[in-house]
Amino acid sequence: MDALRIPLSAITDEGIVVEVTAPGERLWPKGVKEMPLTAVRIAGDLVKLGDKDYLFRGRIVGAYRGRCDRCLADLESPFDLETVWSFKQGVAKDFVADLSDDADTDPFEESPSVFIFEGNDIDLTPSVCEEIVLAAPAKTLCREDCAGLCARCGANLNIASCSCGIENETGNSALAGLADLFPNLRPDVSKE
Numbered sequence: 001m002d003a004l005r006i007p008l009s010a011i012t013d014e015g016i017v018v019e020v021t022a023p024g025e026r027l028w029p030k031g032v033k034e035m036p037l038t039a040v041r042i043a044g045d046l047v048k049l050g051d052k053d054y055l056f057r058g059r060i061v062g063a064y065r066g067r068c069d070r071c072l073a074d075l076e077s078p079f080d081l082e083t084v085w086s087f088k089q090g091v092a093k094d095f096v097a098d099l100s101d102d103a104d105t106d107p108f109e110e111s112p113s114v115f116i117f118e119g120n121d122i123d124l125t126p127s128v129c130e131e132i133v134l135a136a137p138a139k140t141l142c143r144e145d146c147a148g149l150c151a152r153c154g155a156n157l158n159i160a161s162c163s164c165g166i167e168n169e170t171g172n173s174a175l176a177g178l179a180d181l182f183p184n185l186r187p188d189v190s191k192e
């Protein structure tokens, strides 16, 4: 995504505003497994801190496209990520010692992710990708109490009940969870 590649010469001491909306599929480098995304908006400012030291502070806003884990409905899970990235110009191996020193600092302290770059521009795309991958939800539901699909007939129980009369295995009620743990105590109640 070329709009996310910022020439160093454009970055003044006061910093520059970055505001780019990119189609999700344009953010992935070749060879990286793409995650389906909506358009993604990257907005923030990039300032020069020192000779070879830059800082980006901003937000990445968009949504993951996926399916509900229970009922398989298409859905979008929005994300709004605040980011602080430190960009240091140089060759990655020269920073290895530095970075491992940082590992000794308090892990709970807010510290920016550090990216090393070579050349005369800063490409924000890999940082955007990394942030989006790390924030991806492990589980997606169309709604907290999605009733899922009937394990027997496949009916979408959010839309209609079916006549199978069995408790949906993927149901979310605390009762269903207990019943799984103690099958002998399975309550003899229907969903009605």
Ligand SMILES: [Zn+2]
Pocket: 068, 069, 070, 071, 072, 073, 141, 142, 143, 146, 147, 148
């Ligand atoms: Zn669902």
Ligand SMILES: [Zn+2]
Pocket: 150, 151, 152, 153, 154, 155, 162, 163, 164, 165
């Ligand atoms: Zn059914």
